[in-house]
Amino acid sequence: MAKQQPTTRARHVIDASGRTLGRIATEVAVLLRGKHKPTFTPNVDDGDFVHVTNLRGVRFTGSKFDQKDLIHHSHHPGGLKSERLSSRWERDPARVLREAVYNMLPANKLRDPALRRLTGSVDA
16 A cells, blocks of 8 residues: 655635624634645544634624633532633633534544634734
């Protein structure tokens, strides 16, 4: 069997202003995995670099910005932590995007290298 030739990683810049968080996250997840390429193989890390700009311009539909709770449990008794989406967004919008993309990538050894290729900036 022939060895697969390494491909060059392209750089994508996505403008987030006026778009919803979930739709941006799905586009980013596809680019990070390399599913847009004709040579896509699930067990090969062949994705591209992605930079998201204008994160402050992201829209949230409905009233989820004020009502959605982001929860995390430490797996210890009493270890449930909850925080509103609005407060975490004000503190660090790039982290909210990163967590949305993290949950859309497969839970295997290729997830962390893919996330290292994601960057985001609040302003243009």
